[in-house]
Amino acid sequence: ILNVEQSPQSLHVQEGDSTNFTCSFPSSNFYALHWYRWETAKSPEALFVMTLNGDEKKKGRISATLNTKEGYSYLYIKGSQPEDSATYLCAFARNTGTASKLTFGTGTRLQVTL
Amino acid sequence: NAGVTQTPKFQVLKTGQSMTLQCAQDMNHNSMYWYRQDPGMGLRLIYYSASEGTTDKGEVPNGYNVSRLNKREFSLRLESAAPSQTSVYFCATRETVAQETQYFGPGTRLLVL
Numbered sequence: 001i002l003n004v005e006q007s008p009q010s011l012h013v014q015e016g017d018s019t020n021f022t023c024s025f026p027s028s029n030f031y032a033l034h035w036y037r038w039e040t041a042k043s044p045e046a047l048f049v050m051t052l053n054g055d056e057k058k059k060g061r062i063s064a065t066l067n068t069k070e071g072y073s074y075l076y077i078k079g080s081q082p083e084d085s086a087t088y089l090c091a092f093a094r095n096t097g098t099a100s101k102l103t104f105g106t107g108t109r110l111q112v113t114l
Numbered sequence: 115n116a117g118v119t120q121t122p123k124f125q126v127l128k129t130g131q132s133m134t135l136q137c138a139q140d141m142n143h144n145s146m147y148w149y150r151q152d153p154g155m156g157l158r159l160i161y162y163s164a165s166e167g168t169t170d171k172g173e174v175p176n177g178y179n180v181s182r183l184n185k186r187e188f189s190l191r192l193e194s195a196a197p198s199q200t201s202v203y204f205c206a207t208r209e210t211v212a213q214e215t216q217y218f219g220p221g222t223r224l225l226v227l
Contacts, residue, residue, distance in 0.1 A: 004156065032214045043204060043218035044157075051214075089156070093214060100145075100214055101172065104156035 004092045006105035013080050013112055020076045021108040023090030027071035031095040034102060035064055035075055038087045047075075047088075080112045116140055118219035120205050126225045127195045135190040135222050137205030145208040146188035147172075147216065148180060150201040157204065163188055195226045 005024045013019050025033060032051045036044040048057040053068040061078045077084055087109045091102040121136045137146065144165045149157040159172030163182040177199060179191045192199055205219040 034214065034216075043220050046215040046217070049214045091157075100208065101147075101159055101162060102157075102216065103173075104149075104158075106154065106156045 004090060004103050004105040006088075006090055006108050008108060009106070010109040011111070013110070015081060015112055015114050017080050017112075018076070018078045019080055019110070020074050021088055021110075023073045023075070023105055025071050025073070025090070025092040025103075026094075027068060029094050030068045030071075030092075031100060032093040033066055033068075033073050034089075034091040034093065035073070036089040036091065038089055038107065040086075044089060075108075077110070080110070082112045082114060085110055085112045118205055118207055118217055120203075120219040120222050122222060123220065124223045124225075126227065127192075128227050129196060131195050132191070132193050133195065133224075134192075135203055135205075135224075137188045137190070137219055138186050139205075139207045139217075140186065141207055141209070141217065142185070143207035143209045143217070144185070146182065147206040147208070148178075148188070148190045149204045149206065150174065151204060151221075152201050160190065160203075192224075195224075197226045200224060200226045 007022050034049050035047040038044040048064045050066040055066040057064050063076045066073045087107040089107045091104045093100045118139045147162040148160040158174050161180040163169045166185045169180050181189045203222045206216040208216045
């Protein structure tokens with residue numbers, strides 16, 4: 001069983017605050033690390049897929065970094081807004097040779113208030 | 115372009131009843147997946163299909179069967195539902211090995227009494 005751990009479990013910030021979350025994953029047999037954004041009553045939507053050690057990806061105010069040697073990824077949100085409120089999932093893909101299977105963490109639930 | 119669709123959106127079953135959850139995609143993706151989401155747990159893979167005609171077990175396959183009817187459709191069947199199968203079920207697709215992103219359907223909420 002692969003362990004993908006996310007911290008913190010939940011986070012409550014005020015509008016304008018910057019914040020970050022951590023995802024840790026097995027460093028062996030790495031293929032890809034995914035970040036998804038999951039709003040309540042909707043389905044998860046992809047934010048980033050990262051495959052190379054040292055990768056940095058950015059989409060608007062959200063960015064992510066990847067360290068495959070030590071097995072962690074950070075997701076940053078700059079200047080949080082209420083619409084950023086969601087659960088942020090990371091998922092680890094191990095190289096299986098065929099269809100890539102994802103192991104998901106339990107997510108970090110972010111609540112941004114005015 | 116509907117993306118990934120799932121039916122039904124919500125279902126209540128009695129213990130022992132059977133049902134099939136349907137998933138269809140119009141994205142021409144090769145790989146399809148079934149996950150379940152339970153409180154306090156991450157999405158867990160039930161079954162997946164790398165391509166039309168192939169299916170494989172995921173992390174939690176017991177109590178389920180799947181059919182990859184064609185490239186578009188991947189169904190999940192509960193032959194004899196149990197309360198432990200109360201969950202939200204998500205179908206997802208993925209295009210190719212190079213395109214890793216998975217695209218999720220809206221989910222099916224299942225309650226087994």
